[in-house]
Amino acid sequence: MWTYSRNLQYPINIKCRNPKLAKVIISQYGGPDGELGASLRYLSQKFGMPEKKSMATLNDIGTEELAHLEMVGTLVHQLTDGATAAELEAAGMGDYYTDHRLGSLPTICSWFSI
Numbered sequence: 001m002w003t004y005s006r007n008l009q010y011p012i013n014i015k016c017r018n019p020k021l022a023k024v025i026i027s028q029y030g031g032p033d034g035e036l037g038a039s040l041r042y043l044s045q046k047f048g049m050p051e052k053k054s055m056a057t058l059n060d061i062g063t064e065e066l067a068h069l070e071m072v073g074t075l076v077h078q079l080t081d082g083a084t085a086a087e088l089e090a091a092g093m094g095d096y097y098t099d100h101r102l103g104s105l106p107t108i109c110s111w112f113s114i
Contacts, residue, residue, distance in 0.1 A: 009067055014078035019091030022079035026096055029072045039065035 030036045042062030049055040080088065088094055 008071055008074060010071060012071060012074045012078060014075065017081060017083055018079045019083050019088055019093050022076045023091055023093050025072060026076050029069065029076060035065050035069035035072055039069060
């Protein structure tokens with residue numbers, strides 16, 4: 001069905017930790033206009049298409065959005081890599097991380113400031 005390449009479409013190599021910036025970017029991960037929602041909308045809309053070509057196009061677009069999701073997740077991970085729980089809390093990121101503070105949750109921040 002899909003072929004997965006273990007390389008990001010655009011390499012991401014962030015050297016400086018910045019949890020405040022990650023808080024802004026994480027809404028692009030799972031927010032209402034984020035990549036997760038976009039991919040699911042395209043992949044769901046394809047079933048209502050009257051022609052196979054339209055279905056294939058929406059499938060391709062939805063798959064591309066999943067690639068974007070991987071890039072946004074990589075950005076957030078690199079911006080918070082090595083941050084302590086206190087640093088994440090201070091940046092307003094406490095609600096966006098799993099209990100062990102290593103994985104981001106696909107959610108939206110309701111308010112942010114840098």
